[in-house]
Amino acid sequence: MSWWDDGVDDDEPELDESSIRMRPNPKANRPRTKTRPEHLDALTARVLAVDRGRYTVLLDEGTPEERVLTSTRARELRKQAIVTGDRVDVVGDTSGAEGTLSRIVRIVPRTTLLRRSGDDTDAMERVVVANADQMLIVVAAANPEPRARLVDRYLVAAYDAGITPILCITKTDLQDPDEFLANFAGLGLRVFRSREDDVPLAEITEALVGHDTVFVGHSGVGKSTLVNALVPTAERATGHVNVVTGRGRHTSSSTVSLRIEAPGGSGWVIDTPGVRSFGLGHVDTANILKSFTDLAEIALECPRGCTHLPDAPDCAIIEAVAEGRLGENGPARLDSLQRLLGTFATIKADQYS
Numbered sequence: 001m002s003w004w005d006d007g008v009d010d011d012e013p014e015l016d017e018s019s020i021r022m023r024p025n026p027k028a029n030r031p032r033t034k035t036r037p038e039h040l041d042a043l044t045a046r047v048l049a050v051d052r053g054r055y056t057v058l059l060d061e062g063t064p065e066e067r068v069l070t071s072t073r074a075r076e077l078r079k080q081a082i083v084t085g086d087r088v089d090v091v092g093d094t095s096g097a098e099g100t101l102s103r104i105v106r107i108v109p110r111t112t113l114l115r116r117s118g119d120d121t122d123a124m125e126r127v128v129v130a131n132a133d134q135m136l137i138v139v140a141a142a143n144p145e146p147r148a149r150l151v152d153r154y155l156v157a158a159y160d161a162g163i164t165p166i167l168c169i170t171k172t173d174l175q176d177p178d179e180f181l182a183n184f185a186g187l188g189l190r191v192f193r194s195r196e197d198d199v200p201l202a203e204i205t206e207a208l209v210g211h212d213t214v215f216v217g218h219s220g221v222g223k224s225t226l227v228n229a230l231v232p233t234a235e236r237a238t239g240h241v242n243v244v245t246g247r248g249r250h251t252s253s254s255t256v257s258l259r260i261e262a263p264g265g266s267g268w269v270i271d272t273p274g275v276r277s278f279g280l281g282h283v284d285t286a287n288i289l290k291s292f293t294d295l296a297e298i299a300l301e302c303p304r305g306c307t308h309l310p311d312a313p314d315c316a317i318i319e320a321v322a323e324g325r326l327g328e329n330g331p332a333r334l335d336s337l338q339r340l341l342g343t344f345a346t347i348k349a350d351q352y353s
């Protein structure tokens with residue numbers, strides 16, 4: 001069981017068989033150039049949304065010819081997941097005219113890939129979002145009560161994927177977030193404080209321009225409220241219940257890309273409303289340490305197989321911090337790293353028990 005899971009998980013990204021690491025017969029994976037056409041005339045597009053075998057893609061982004069197409073995928077891609085944020089090569093009718101269909105023939109190599117497992121004991125991974133370079137983690141100062149371990153799980157997923165995490169703490173009108181934020185003091189994270197009646201729109205927008213940012217957060221933290229404030233055309237469903245119809249929470253379940261416009265340029269917000277569970281069964285511990293470049297360098301002096309956890313004998317990082325070599329913030333930084341590595345160690349222990 002993932003303790004992230006609140007039972008709602010209506011966004012089911014496809015399993016990506018191409019990313020399963022065990023390859024019993026490497027030769028079978030060689031591209032069969034004879035049978036696969038090259039499609040030299042293909043055009044590269046951005047996948048905005050995925051819905052049951054239909055892909056909404058954006059072509060000629062940012063030019064006067066920009067247009068939205070509906071695409072299917074070529075048969076040779078049927079075993080690979082194509083997800084929001086992917087760049088793909090399309091052929092066929094790329095006019096974008098009503099009723100036309102183009103065809104995806106290639107996935108452009110991804111710069112990053114945010115993945116999750118079904119739960120922590122599950123090594124099978126699902127692809128959530130491709131090519132995001134930032135992750136905005138939305139957490140409420142209160143209601144629901146914030147828990148550092150939950151944020152740690154998002155951080156582990158981000159660091160594992162090589163995505164830069166940013167924190168946005170909402171509902172600061174309900175609670176002073178300082179004490180909670182102290183948990184992350186060592187990470188050098190950019191932190192935004194927000195409340196519904198005073199969202200720091202200019203600052204957050206500035207951080208999003210020029211980036212593809214995936215928004216994650218537990219249900220009820222105010223993520224939709226934030227997305228709607230940043231991208232007024234988004235109209236994401238929020239937790240307000242309509243008293244007239246008695247209906248509310250017509251929550252949309254699919255991951256979407258929303259363009260954020262600012263005088264200085266534009267950026268993309270990738271909202272992942274349906275992804276409630278974030279199993280970390282696939283995470284590689286080395287990737288967590290790699291994100292702490294200063295500590296990773298010192299870790300080269302650690303004994304082989306060092307866990308860097310508080311009980312690790314002769315850990316070079318622990319020694320360096322104790323000697324004050326990492327400065328004033330050293331202890332907080334080590335503490336954060338150990339908490340993330342600890343999260344991971346617990347997961348692995350469960351997996352192999």
Ligand SMILES: Nc1nc2c(ncn2[C@@H]2O[C@H](COP(=O)(O)OP(=O)(O)OP(=O)(O)O)[C@@H](O)[C@H]2O)c(=O)[nH]1
Nearest residue numbers: 170171195196219220221222223224225238239240
């Ligand atoms: N007091 C206070 N309430 C807020 C704030 N931001 C959002 N809320 C309220 O919190 C509730 C949940 O907000 P949503 O934006 O729907 O939260 P969400 O994270 O998108 O939740 P899901 O739709 O379940 O994914 C709503 O009733 C909001 O009005 C805030 O800054 N302060």
Ligand SMILES: [Zn+2]
Nearest residue numbers: 302306308315
């Ligand atoms: Zn060590």
